[in-house]
Amino acid sequence: MRFFYFLLVCISTLNALDIAISSSIIPNGKTALFEFKKEKNIHYNNVVVDNKRYTILQHPVDAHKMYVLLPISYYEKPNDKKVTLNYKDKNVEKNTMFFLRVEDAKYAKETLQVDNSKVSLDKKDKKRASLEYKEAMDIYNTSTQKSYISSKFILPLDTKITSEFGKARVYNDTLKGYHSGTDFRAKVGVPIKASNDGVVVLAKDRFYSGGSIVIDHGHGIYTCYFHMSKFDVEKGQRVKKAQTIGLSGDSGRVTGPHLHFSARVSGVQVDPLQLITLMNKNLFKGIE
Numbered sequence: 001m002r003f004f005y006f007l008l009v010c011i012s013t014l015n016a017l018d019i020a021i022s023s024s025i026i027p028n029g030k031t032a033l034f035e036f037k038k039e040k041n042i043h044y045n046n047v048v049v050d051n052k053r054y055t056i057l058q059h060p061v062d063a064h065k066m067y068v069l070l071p072i073s074y075y076e077k078p079n080d081k082k083v084t085l086n087y088k089d090k091n092v093e094k095n096t097m098f099f100l101r102v103e104d105a106k107y108a109k110e111t112l113q114v115d116n117s118k119v120s121l122d123k124k125d126k127k128r129a130s131l132e133y134k135e136a137m138d139i140y141n142t143s144t145q146k147s148y149i150s151s152k153f154i155l156p157l158d159t160k161i162t163s164e165f166g167k168a169r170v171y172n173d174t175l176k177g178y179h180s181g182t183d184f185r186a187k188v189g190v191p192i193k194a195s196n197d198g199v200v201v202l203a204k205d206r207f208y209s210g211g212s213i214v215i216d217h218g219h220g221i222y223t224c225y226f227h228m229s230k231f232d233v234e235k236g237q238r239v240k241k242a243q244t245i246g247l248s249g250d251s252g253r254v255t256g257p258h259l260h261f262s263a264r265v266s267g268v269q270v271d272p273l274q275l276i277t278l279m280n281k282n283l284f285k286g287i288e
């Protein structure tokens, strides 16, 4: 997302919508940002992509703008995506279309050897893992109407990144998947910070991710902190940016202690660092 330009969609000779798009080319696993300048008589409703509706929301800090994040799934193949913008002009329903190009992020591949008991799951573990997955997806697919954030996101930990988001993973030649977050180097017991303000919506020990904390930042944005050894917060608790939420660890399916940090937008797993950079640079420019 290095460049930022304005797209003027001309609706009629009288009206032009003022929309800023973070980039018209989005790699799979990344997020696009649309900002809409409020205009007299124009009411922005939503954008629709692949039959999924994304509500256009009040900008968290700028009263004169609206915004929407469009997450592109990791599994999305290169294509030109039709984006339909629905809005009202003097109470008349209108829409306009534009295209976003999804390109291949060209993620690297890695092979991992892990304890076999964690690869071929017995019935009980399988059931547990699938219930935990469902519980988490129910959370991620819920969008809190308000936004809890009003300044830049921070990293949960200031250490070396040991594994980036998106690496294709092969476990013992059997399980396949991709690295769904960013790993930070951390021995057991390092304090982990909340990346931004929000509400703890999950704080429990899970089969794959071990000690897991999920923070709801509002507007369908979540950050997740996995493999922790201790929690300093509990479910339902409001947290402030940089607050210590617990300690790093090696719980769950891991090869060693570290922090796995991930993010969801409207239910879709996205590159957490790209999301943070995108929002910090555009929505929270100059607001530390």
Ligand SMILES: [Zn+2]
Binding pocket: 163, 179, 180, 181, 182, 183, 259, 260, 261
């Ligand atoms: Zn990880």
